[in-house]
Amino acid sequence: MFPSVNDLLYIQVASVDGENTDKEYKSRIADVEDDTLLIEIPIESGSGRMRRLYIGDELSIYFLTDQGIKHYFNTYVLGFADDIVQLVRIRRPEPEMITKVQRRDFLRVVAKLDLAVKLKDGTRFVALTEDVGGGGVSLLADNKYGLSEGEQLYCWLLLTYKNGSIEHVPFEAEIVRTKKQETGRTMLMLKFVSISDMERQKLIRYCFERQFDFKNR
Known part of the structure; x- marks a missing residue:
């Protein structure tokens, strides 16, 4: 099952030094392309602060189905796109990489x-x-x-x-x-x-x- 346009994503960012990986951010899917997803700039849960992302940043993401089941996948930032607001382009996961089990080790x-x-x-x-x-x-x-x-x-x-x-x-x-x-x-x-x-x-x-x-x- 793939996430769709307007679906809410819950994101953790893998920093190079391993710090702040427990912070959770929220974003929304703005567009779905063949190999990529365009998402809004993530906002930190609680504080509302925007999280700046960089090309190559590794992300651990989950989204909820209509039945409330969490589906997880790992991905990374490919680039950016400008619409009414700036969007972040991330790699769209392959079907077999979307699971019901969280991968806390990211891609490292x-x-x-x-x-x-x-x-x-x-x-x-x-x-x-x-x-x-x-x-x-x-x-x-x-x-x-x-x-x-x-x-x-x-x-x-x-x-x-x-x-x-x-x-x-x-x-x-x-x-x-x-x-x-x-x-x-x-x-x-x-x-x-x-x-x-x-x-x-x-x-x-x-x-x-x-x-x-x-x-x-």
């Missing part, structure tokens, strides 16, 4: 993946990710690179699927948070600032495979 999974990184000055290094998701990744980097919040990185991520196929996912990302480790390295939390929809789909496919594996162990 723990994963040790090879990541090639290039800095603006041309410095290159290879690292392992700590987790990956539709909106960004986290990795450990040596302190010698002196990386800090706000810097942009050019990256290539290596994905290996269950069927043995391999994909490379290029993207540009911004460091949104750093956390120094006792090992002499720093945890970098990255948010995508430039990634094609096709490449993001590869990453989300990998995340869903990993989620399925975790739930069946």
Whole structure:
């Protein structure tokens, strides 16, 4: 069952650092397209404050049927559109991704993946990710690179699927948070600032495979 125009959506936003994911927002569907939904800017329940969204933000959403049953799906922000008011364009879920079970882990999974990184000055290094998701990744980097919040990185991520196929996912990302480790390295939390929809789909496919594996162990 798909949500329809004027249906009310209840939304949680997955932040890169894991904070404020329990806050709930409300929005309404303004239009339904083949592969996307256009929704109004979300409003925080209780306070009425608007929630600004960014391309790549991961969303956990539920809507109610006429019988009052909650249906959940995960999606992410594709872009924006201007009507009488600004609207947010999100990926329309596939039928099999709409469930009666809430997925609180969004699209982010723990994963040790090879990541090639290039800095603006041309410095290159290879690292392992700590987790990956539709909106960004986290990795450990040596302190010698002196990386800090706000810097942009050019990256290539290596994905290996269950069927043995391999994909490379290029993207540009911004460091949104750093956390120094006792090992002499720093945890970098990255948010995508430039990634094609096709490449993001590869990453989300990998995340869903990993989620399925975790739930069946």
